[in-house]
Amino acid sequence: MAYSDIFVKFYDSIMGNQVVVAKKIESWISESFPKVKTILDLACGTGSILYYFDQKGFKVCGLDISKEMIASARKKVPNASLSIQDMRYFKLDTKFDVILCLFDSINHLLSIKDWEMTFNTSFNHLNKDGVFIFDINTQYALSFLVESSPISRKFENNTFIIQVSEKPTNIYNWNITISEKQKDGSHKNNKDIIQETSFPLLIIEEKLKKRFKKVKLIDQNGNTTSEKSRRVYFICLK
Ligand SMILES: C[S@@+](CC[C@H](N)C(=O)[O-])C[C@H]1O[C@@H](n2cnc3c(N)ncnc32)[C@H](O)[C@@H]1O
Known part of the structure; x- marks a missing residue:
């Protein structure tokens, strides 16, 4: 992937x-x-x-x-x-x-x-x-992430957010948003999905x-x- x-x-x-x-x-x-x-x-x-x-x-x-x-x-x-x-x-x-x-x-x-x-x-x-x-x-970790609130972290002037969802069964989608600060001060959202299973x-x-x-x-x-x-x-x- x-x-x-x-x-x-x-x-x-x-x-x-x-x-x-x-x-x-x-x-x-x-x-x-x-x-x-x-x-x-x-x-x-x-x-x-x-x-x-x-x-x-x-x-x-x-x-x-x-x-x-x-x-x-x-x-x-x-x-x-x-x-x-x-x-x-x-x-x-x-x-x-x-x-x-x-x-x-x-x-x-x-x-x-x-x-x-x-x-x-x-x-x-x-x-x-x-x-x-x-x-x-582990399967426990991935299920735990599905039940958890989105994880959000600031780095440099940007923000990184992950929310994990399960669809179909036992396929875990890491929905990632990187909000990148632009030169004019605005933020651009870049989205990515990474899949995992266990x-x-x-x-x-x-x-x-x-x-x-x-x-x-x-x-x-x-x-x-x-x-x-x-x-x-x-x-x-x-
Ligand atoms: C979570 S990152 C881990 C990278 C690195 N091992 C580390 O510890 O930072 C997962 C990595 O797996 C690579 N990857 C995914 N599927 C792969 C495959 N089938 N063969 C080789 N690399 C793969 C991705 O490109 C990515 O670099």
């Missing part, structure tokens, strides 16, 4: 630099997989995670379906090897120690078959004992266990998951 140009332009101002997430991933990697040298980030967006790991001396590679996202990542991380590809069936002529797919990027794939395709392609691009780490918005944790885990020898689930606070976990990280060992 393509993000609009305006969303790509303001993505970093809205989402921040992802350092907290990158540090969390780094601590998991350094505790359990200290020999890691190469990292591939699927759906890398503007490249914030790649930037962090590049600065730490890892060899980094990224891909995203959006050419605007990749152009932005290219500026941020000139050392990274980047390509415009679909995470479901990307092809790279090298294998990696770690493959990441973060910030609920996999939720953008709207069928479990698409998720499985991504699991397979990632598995095939991992070195032996390599690890695939991705996070999801699946029960048990089903995702079962699909992963058919492929990976070990699968661990952790919630956003580093605890074991519960039915009220909103973001869950899957750490999958080849």
